[in-house]
Amino acid sequence: MNLLSVSNLNVNFHLKGQDLAALIDVSFTLNRGERVAIVGESGAGKSVLGFSIVNLIDKPGYIKSGSIKLDNKEITKMTRPQLQEVRGKRIAMIFQDPMMTLNPVLTIGAQLVEAIRSHTRISFKDAKNIAIEKLHSVQIASPEKRFHQYPHELSGGMRQRVIIATVLLLNPDIIIADEPTTALDVTIQAEIIQLLLDICRNNSMALLLISHDLGVVSRIAERTIVMYAGRVVEEGPTLEIINDPQHPYTQGLLNALPQMALPGQRLNQIVGSMPPLNERPTGCAFHPRCPYATDQCRQQQPGFINSGVSTVACFMVEDMLTDTNSDYDEEID
């Protein structure tokens, strides 16, 4: 049984009298101890997806239909106390900007202890011991001192470590990390990634990593889900997707990596930009930016097919497959 299974999730936003779709028929699963990445440009719906799993979407947004099941229990139908049970204890979140994630007027210690004590009935002293132990486990020097400090007394990388320690307090089954390294500088990024990887491995925690950074993704995630304009467009093992991207959008993303450009040349980019919620094109939403777009792409939404490398929603891949498959069929017959 899957630890987390999201099926046909539709999330809409009520904006200026319009009901706009931010997520359309998103489905995926996450197994115990598995590390999955969700990639895509800004506005693809990655973060919305992450937040809707714990029912924390921003106000005008709401879950229109679909199901999110944690151990076969429907999260979308949970009451507030039930959700509070899940949040932090079963599913914990790491946010993008460590400078904004900790409350500036409360000590590190207070913010750690409250997280433990709101889920388990233990004394302040015991909770403090757990907190200090977790601070220690994320390689924070002199945790007893840090416990009494305020967030502004810590550097960005240190704060992200504190946040990771917060997340670890209750040994959750799933960590959702929303761009956990984007706001940090490069050397600290590498440390934080390594830390996250070690933690998930050692505690067999599942990780849902939301990122636009394919470099980070390739280091952490076993499986990758590519999103575009609110839909999943490709899904498969990270290595395979990176070595042999099927969807033109995935290809574009990989080509856009600075490493892919020759020295002295302009960086490759995907022409155009992600359409805003109220201007999603018909058919395959990627067609205005796709070099291979046909009339079929402009009119119909492609379904998912298994390309052998990944599961992908693209007519071009579909056509190529049917061509080669028919060749095979003849040979086998």
Next chain:
Amino acid sequence: MFVFLLRRLVQAFVVMIIISVISFAIQNKLGDPVLQHVSMTVAPAERAQIRQDLGLNDNLVVQYWRFAKKAIHGDLGTSYYYKEPVLDVIFKKLPATFELAFCAIVMVAFIAIPCGILAAIKPKNIISRLVVALSTMGISIPIFIVAIFLVYIFSIQLHLAPSFGRGQTTDVFGLWESGLFSKDGLRHLMLPSISLAFALMPIFVRLIRAEMIEVLQSDYIRFAWSKGLNTRRIYFIHALKNTMLPVITVGGIQAGTLVAYTILTESIFQWPGMGFLFMDAVSRVDTPLISAYLIVVGGIFVVTNTVVDLIYGLVNPTVKLANHGL
């Protein structure tokens, strides 16, 4: 902390000097002091003598120096009308104003904070819609209209509360005339303090509501939700403390406005406080009393602002009181 206090004291001293210069300077501009002392029939030669005796022919700087030397010893001059040292006159009236302002502040704190929070966390609730509508109205209605309405309804029509004066007062340790300890005194306090509170209430309700809404959208609140904390803890520990930071600052500035509004309120309700005294002093051209009032009010301003800064520093950990700017 000590350095911070010292710096604030130096600042306060400079501010007080400037206030004293201004209030001294206006003394000579509010008519001829000699005319306040003697009648019109006194001969010009005698008048010139009085002018000389009062030191009014001296250089302005010399005059100020004389004034400042006395002021340091607590002598701001003698009231023309009361024939008493002005500070004594003012301090006799201080308790009345202080109690009025105190009641208004308590009222504002106990009503505006819950209303502002409610309006922020339950924006669709009928009560919070009403609160927002009333606060918009309240901001645009001048205080004297509110006061007159209060008098008309509660005093003239319903006979619930008296419309003027302080009523019975109790002597506390021979230092303070208090109206807080008798039923009659409290009844007299009702209408003036309500109308004074009315002047500040809308600003605070709107400020607290706006701040709270902003804080609730911040990342650290979302992170708090994601930790599975309960609603009460998020609203009252995580959000409220951050909401109160700007409220404390504005509150300090508004404490000054409160002093200004007491003049209006005291005039309407014939409240025997400093504001009422000041209005009388102006109409009697009692210049020493006017300038002493300005200095005392300036002093109150400086003290409240320093206290507010100290409180702010204690509440907000990112402000380091110890080595700020040194």
